[in-house]
Amino acid sequence: MQIKKAVIPVAGFGTRFLPITKALPKTMLPIVDKPAIHYLVEEAVNSGIAEIIIITGQDKKPLEDYFNRSKALENHLINTGKLDLLEMIKKISSMAEIHFVTQEEVLGLGHAIYCARRFMNKDEAFAVLLGDDVVVSIEPCISQLIKVFNNYQASIIGVQNVPNSEVSKYGIVSGHNVTDRLVKVGDLVEKPDEESAPSNLAILGRYIIHSEIFDILRALRPGAGGEIQLTDALKELNKTQEVYSYIFQGTRYDTGNKLGHLKATIDLALQDETIGHDFKNYLIKMTSHSR
Known part of the structure; x- marks a missing residue:
């Protein structure tokens, strides 16, 4: 089983960046000279992924415009002799086969992932890269998880240790160590308080997930915050098949x-x-x- 597809959910309202996100999706905000979404697509492509499903809100046009070709701009760059810039923008539109799916209602991360179900086969696994999480690493973060998946043929959750005072911000995993970096998941808890957290291994926006998750998401009841939580679905998945967490290498930025x-x-x-x-x-x- 090879990982050839990725889901990138970016449908949030971006209220922490208002007023700019009233007109522009937060994942289009620039980090130096590229929007956050570019770093995520680039990571997926550099990990061998050829097909990407971006789950958007109602304001998907700026995202579509960014990844589509602009003939007017290309002609301008040709006429002004800026051929290096021409090649750069043409490369953006040919990075991968990209599909855009609108999440009609913002019902949680689990629901956003469920919106990608029609692109997945019954028995395959796919990557998930959360829109707020940019990871800078020598080897792409998703590539690290794919290597673990290739060895174990099981769902893999990307994690890192966080301070105990911050566990309430994340989904937290616990289990027993297989290696220094690999943990076979015993339990997952969504945003526990510091006193009840089973560990400080926080889920940080990268996953390889088996397509069986869609059946679980369809039947899942709302969890924390009244939303369909992906962490709850992974907890159910862990009852029928093995799930692992991997402490990936790299610096993760919460650009949300x-x-x-x-x-x-x-x-x-x-x-x-x-x-x-x-x-x-x-x-x-x-x-x-x-x-």
């Missing part, structure tokens, strides 16, 4: 909030070959003036 988005922007700007050096000098100058 302002501070996380700024951290990602600063770190990636510092790594940018064209502006990194000058930006670093600017930051040094600014911080020295603030002392």
Whole structure:
């Protein structure tokens, strides 16, 4: 069983970024010179995935425009001799086969994943990359999970350790260690309080999931927040087949909030070959003036 499809849910309202998200989906906000969605699609493509299903809200046109070709812009770049930029934007529209599905009602992450069911075969597994989570790593995060999947042929949840004070923000997994990085899941809890959390292994926006999850999601009742929770569905899946969690390598940014988005922007700007050096000098100058 090979992983050739990915689901990227981005249907949230982005209220933490209002007022800009009144007109622009938050996943289209730029991190240096590319929107967050670009980093996610790029990660999937660099992991060998050829077909991507993006679950959107009602405002999907900016996303479609970004990944579609723009003949007017291409002609302008040709006429002005900017052929390097021409190749760059043409590459964006040919990254992968991308489908857009509208989530008519925002009923939770589990429901968003369920919206992709018509693209999946009965017995296959697929990747999930959450729209708020940008992961910077030497090996793409989803590629790391795919390698584990290839060994175990089981659903894999991407996790990292978080401070105990932050466990209430995440789905938390517990179980027994197979290796230093791999845990066979015993239990999953959605956003537990610090005192009752079974561990500090937090689910951080990357999954490989067997298509049996769709039958579970169809019958699942709303959980935390009155929404269909993917964590609850994975807990049910774990009753009938093995589920593992893998502590992936890389830096994960929660770009769904302002501070996380700024951290990602600063770190990636510092790594940018064209502006990194000058930006670093600017930051040094600014911080020295603030002392």
